[in-house]
Each structure stands twice: as structure tokens, then as C-alpha cells.
Amino acid sequence: MSEPIGTFCLVLHSHLPWLAHHGSWPVGEEWLYQAWAHSYLPVVDLLRRFADEGRQDVLTLGVTPVLAAQLDDPYCLRGVHDWLGNWQLRAQYAGIRWQHGDPALRELAANEHRTAESALTTFETQWRHGFSPMLRRLVDADVIELLGGPATHPFQPLLDPRVRDFALRTGLADTELRLGRRPAGIWAPECGYAPGMEAGYAAAGVRRFMVDGPSLRGDTAAARTLGDSDVVCFGRDLEVTYRVWSPKAGYPGHADYRDFHTYDHPSGLKPSRVTGKHIEPDDKLPYDPARAAVAVHHHAKDFVDTVVQRLQGLPPRSLVVAAYDTELFGHWWHEGPLWLEAVLRALPEAGVRVTTLRGALDAGHLGPPVDLPASSWGSGKDWRSWDGEQVADLVAAGADLQRDLLSIVDTFGPLPDPAADQLVREALLALSSDWAFMVTKDSAADYARRRAKVHGERFGELSELLRLGHHDRAARRANELSAEDYLFGRLDARGLSA
Structure with missing residues (x-):
């Protein structure tokens, strides 16, 4: 076999902020179940097929601990099973409604019913015990490299160092509990970075993480160690990544x-194709799977050509890293899983080594040390999406909450279980980066503000009870709250003690 022209790493980040018991359509459990059915099931099925073929180091997958907890939770497992059954019924209903109409709509309903039936069978035979058993098999067989992360996807630069360290260690411990091994790499939430954070990573056992390309001034052709540490950062190649998904365009x-x-709306199905950017919904043409398949083929070839051309324009033996949210493939972009498989099969045929971040390091893709600026992968590549004027109140509330949390810990020392654990759990949920991002982007902003407020108020309630010495009442209330979320297999508030 000839020497590869270069190396390509695909990194997928699985994360949704929607929690069970926290709302229905268009957010909350409905979007969780949509992503489960349309992204997680087909992507895992793709990886299982690669495993059956003996493929290794296919891609790097980041799974936020709070999402892993939901995908293992009995309540959520029952919920998505019901949702998949309802999907079948909705497709059947659509077939009845459309039986005397457009032939394309009749075929769409039939295809939707077949897809729902297949998803239900897959879930009942493969997912009965949750996500972790399947994920563990893929990790143990080296089909994928797993990235962990902080427990609830906080924007780490805005956290007090003690809270930041606790959130990270809690997330890594939760992943270790579910999969039997502690991740050596993480997806840094929002690719958020502040100078010096690598010291905390090293102390927690994190050896590699993701940043956005501009923080490396676009020099992403190799991984880089940070300062005088051994911690390695990988940067997204935006020239390649943005072919698929960018702030303005993409496949x-x-x-x-x-x-x-x-x-x-009567069936809840999506019967239309995009048709055009400025076409009203009622004027959009019926979805045609055959036309979509042609577009998938064209865009897979275009992406492979883009990767090859990018590598040929870089020094020999260079690296290209493309990174996306897993939910893009199937949930947001219906044809995404088909495109993903086509690309992962075509790149090796084009002479490109496909591997994981770990595999890239093993292949020698490590450049000289670098110092990074404060950065993220958000608007402006700075922190404005999480600490801008629109969310100044959320930032202030988060800072106050952290001060209160550390004050309680420093004043009272290790607190009685389970009140202290639930206190910290509510704090971490209130500090999720999603709330500020959704407000800044005006994406379900009311929901995001409500979620931040709910968790902040729960934290305040437990905090007041503990300060007043009402430990029994705090414990009872903590048990009530923990029964609603079922999160984190391992969370020990004593880890916050000074």
C-alpha cells in the first residue's frame, strides 16, 4: 500500500441540553427522542457495521456525561420506546391521509413506516439496557475513541477553578463508571479555553482536547502541546469543516x-424537501428520496475531494480534523448518516488515512508547543455567546451561585448526603453553557431561561435549608428533586471541599 497523502480525523460531539421531566414539544423530551431516533440509532448502527467488518479507529466520539445519563436512564428508555411506537402510528396515519393524493407522499408514508419499524426493532434488540453497553463494545474493540467532558457541559472559562475542576472530575468519573475506563481526551464544551486551563486538565488526567481552528491561527495541520505542559490540543480545520456546516451555508x-x-402537523412527519431558501412552507415540493440520494453522492464526493485538495496543499504527512455535533447527522440533516458512511468509506479509497485523535498522535502528527488565547468555537471565536450583554444576568447569577456554593462548602465542610450531592447537581445544571447560548442565538430562549431559573431556585432552596441547619428537610427535598432527573452515576459533593 502506498503512503497516505495525509490523515483525516472526524470528531463527533454528542450533546443535547434537553432533560427528561423538563418540557415537551418543541423542546425537552421530544427533541431528545427525535435525536435518539434519527441520530444516535443510525450512527451507532453504522459503527456496529464497521465493527463487524473489522474496522478500527473510525472516528472520535465525544459524549457529554449528562446525555450519557439520559441514554441509560430507565425513564428515558421507556419514553423513547413509546416515541418510536408512536412514530410508526403517525406514519400509518399519514399513509391513510395521503392514500388518494400525491404518489410521492404515499411512498413517503410507506418509507417512513418501514424506517420506524426498523428503528423500533433495533431499539428493542440492541438498546434495551441503554447506550453504555453498546458504546463500551465499540470502545473496547477500538472502533472509536471516546472523549469525555465536564458533567453538564459548562462554559469552563467562566467557572471558578475549584468548580471547574470538580465538574470535570465528576464527568470523567461518570464516564469511567459507565464504560469501565477513564477517557484520556475530552471535548472541551463549546471549545472554550482560557490560558492556563491545561494545568487543570493535566491534574485531572486529560491528555488531549479540542479547540477551534482560529485559536491556532488556522495552523491545524498537526496537534500541538500547550506551553510547557504535555497536554495536546487539536484544532478544527474550518476550510474542510465548513463544507458541511457553517454559520452561513453547507450541504x-x-x-x-x-x-x-x-x-x-396532523402526522408530525416532514414531507417536504428544502426546495429553495425563500420558498414558503406550503409551496415546498414533496420530498423525493431518490433525488436526495443523488445529492448525497455528489456531496460525499465533493467532501472527499476537498479533504484531498486540502492535504495536498499542506506539507507532507499533514492532518485535517473536521468536527460536528452528532445530532447534525440524522436529526438536523435527515440524509446525514448516509453521507457519513459514504465519506468514511471513500476517503481511504482516495489515499487518505482515516483515524482517531489518538491514532493521529500515534502516527506522529504532533507539532511544536503553542500558547493559545482565550477562545471558543462560537461567534467571533471569543466568549461573546456566553458572556455577552444579552446574557449578563445569567453570567451574574452563575457567579453568585458559585460563590454561594463554595461559601457553604468552606463554612460547613463535607455536608450530609444526599442533600449536598443534590445541591451540587443543581448548581452544575444551572451552570450549563446551553442556557446562555440559546438566549444569545434566540433558540428556545424562554425555555433556556426557565431551565437556568429552575435549577438556580432549587439550588437556593437547598442552600437556605443547609445554612439554617435543617438537614433532615434538606435531605427530604433532595430526594424529591433527584427522583426527577436521575442524573450522574457518580457525584460526590465532598470533592468540592477545600
């Missing part, structure tokens, strides 16, 4: 792909 917006936003 999913093609006219022949399924339109995410246009619903047949």
Missing part, C-alpha cells in the same frame, strides 16, 4: 434534502 441546505422545519 444540508441543498434543495433536494429533507426540510427540517416544514411539518405535516
Whole structure:
């Protein structure tokens, strides 16, 4: 076999902020179950097929601990099973409604029913015990490299160092509990970085993490150690990544792909193709899977050509890293899983080594040390999405909460279980980066503010009870709250003690 022209790493980050018991359509459990059915099931099925073929180091997968907890939770497992059954019924209903109409809609209903039936069978035979058993098999067989992360996906630069360290260690411990091994790499939430954070990573056993390309001034052709540490950062290659998904364009917006936003409301199905950027929903044309398949083939070839051209324009033996949210593939972009498989099969045929971040290091893709600026992968590549004027109140509330939390710990020392554990759990949930991001981007902003407020108020309630010495009442209330979320297999508030 000839020497590869270069190395490509695909990094997927699995994360949704929606929690069970925290709302229904269009957010909350409904979006969790949509992503489960349309992204997690087909992506895992793809990886299982690669495993059966003996493929290794296919991609790097980050799973936020709070999402892993939901995908293992009995309540959520029952909920998505019901949702999949309801999907079948909705497809059957659509077939009845459309039986005398457009032939394309009749075929769409039939195809939707077949897809729902297949998803239900897959879930009942493969997912009965949750996500972790399947994920563990893929990790143990080296099909994927797993990235962990802080427990609830906080924007780490805005955390007090003690809270930041606790959130990270809690997340790593939760992943170790579920999979039997502690991740050596993490997906840094929002690729958020502040100078010096690598010291905390090293202390927690983190050896590699993701940043966005501009923080490396676009020099992403090799991994880099940070300062005088041994911690390695990998940067997204935006020239390649943005071919798929960018703030302005990307493959999913093609006219022949399924339109995410246009619903047949009686059935809840999505019967239209994008058709055009400025076409009203009622004027969009029916979705045609055959046309979409042609677009998938074209865009997979375009992406492979883009990777090859990028590597040929870089020094020999260079590295390209593309990174996306897992939910893009299937949930937001219906054809995404088909495109993903086509690309992962075509790149090696084009002479490109496909591997994981760990595999890239093993292949020698390590450049000289670098110092990084404060950065993220958000707007402006700075922190404005999480600490801007629109969310100044959330930032102030988060800072106050952290001071209160550390004050309680420093004043009272290790507190009685389970009140202290639930106190910290509510604090971590209130500090999730998603709330500020959703407000800044005006994406379900009311929901985000409500979630931040709910967890902040729960924290305040437990905090007051503990300060007043009402430990029995605090414990009872903590038990009530923990029964609603079922999060984190391992969370010990004593780890916050000074």
C-alpha cells in the first residue's frame, strides 16, 4: 500500500441540553427522542457495521456525561420506546391521509413506516439496557475513541477553578463508571479555553482536547502541546469543516434534502424537501428520496475531494480534523448518516488515512508547543455567546451561585448526603453553557431561561435549608428533586471541599 497523502480525523460531539421531566414539544423530551431516533440509532448502527467488518479507529466520539445519563436512564428508555411506537402510528396515519393524493407522499408514508419499524426493532434488540453497553463494545474493540467532558457541559472559562475542576472530575468519573475506563481526551464544551486551563486538565488526567481552528491561527495541520505542559490540543480545520456546516451555508441546505422545519402537523412527519431558501412552507415540493440520494453522492464526493485538495496543499504527512455535533447527522440533516458512511468509506479509497485523535498522535502528527488565547468555537471565536450583554444576568447569577456554593462548602465542610450531592447537581445544571447560548442565538430562549431559573431556585432552596441547619428537610427535598432527573452515576459533593 502506498503512503497516505495525509490523515483525516472526524470528531463527533454528542450533546443535547434537553432533560427528561423538563418540557415537551418543541423542546425537552421530544427533541431528545427525535435525536435518539434519527441520530444516535443510525450512527451507532453504522459503527456496529464497521465493527463487524473489522474496522478500527473510525472516528472520535465525544459524549457529554449528562446525555450519557439520559441514554441509560430507565425513564428515558421507556419514553423513547413509546416515541418510536408512536412514530410508526403517525406514519400509518399519514399513509391513510395521503392514500388518494400525491404518489410521492404515499411512498413517503410507506418509507417512513418501514424506517420506524426498523428503528423500533433495533431499539428493542440492541438498546434495551441503554447506550453504555453498546458504546463500551465499540470502545473496547477500538472502533472509536471516546472523549469525555465536564458533567453538564459548562462554559469552563467562566467557572471558578475549584468548580471547574470538580465538574470535570465528576464527568470523567461518570464516564469511567459507565464504560469501565477513564477517557484520556475530552471535548472541551463549546471549545472554550482560557490560558492556563491545561494545568487543570493535566491534574485531572486529560491528555488531549479540542479547540477551534482560529485559536491556532488556522495552523491545524498537526496537534500541538500547550506551553510547557504535555497536554495536546487539536484544532478544527474550518476550510474542510465548513463544507458541511457553517454559520452561513453547507450541504444540508441543498434543495433536494429533507426540510427540517416544514411539518405535516396532523402526522408530525416532514414531507417536504428544502426546495429553495425563500420558498414558503406550503409551496415546498414533496420530498423525493431518490433525488436526495443523488445529492448525497455528489456531496460525499465533493467532501472527499476537498479533504484531498486540502492535504495536498499542506506539507507532507499533514492532518485535517473536521468536527460536528452528532445530532447534525440524522436529526438536523435527515440524509446525514448516509453521507457519513459514504465519506468514511471513500476517503481511504482516495489515499487518505482515516483515524482517531489518538491514532493521529500515534502516527506522529504532533507539532511544536503553542500558547493559545482565550477562545471558543462560537461567534467571533471569543466568549461573546456566553458572556455577552444579552446574557449578563445569567453570567451574574452563575457567579453568585458559585460563590454561594463554595461559601457553604468552606463554612460547613463535607455536608450530609444526599442533600449536598443534590445541591451540587443543581448548581452544575444551572451552570450549563446551553442556557446562555440559546438566549444569545434566540433558540428556545424562554425555555433556556426557565431551565437556568429552575435549577438556580432549587439550588437556593437547598442552600437556605443547609445554612439554617435543617438537614433532615434538606435531605427530604433532595430526594424529591433527584427522583426527577436521575442524573450522574457518580457525584460526590465532598470533592468540592477545600
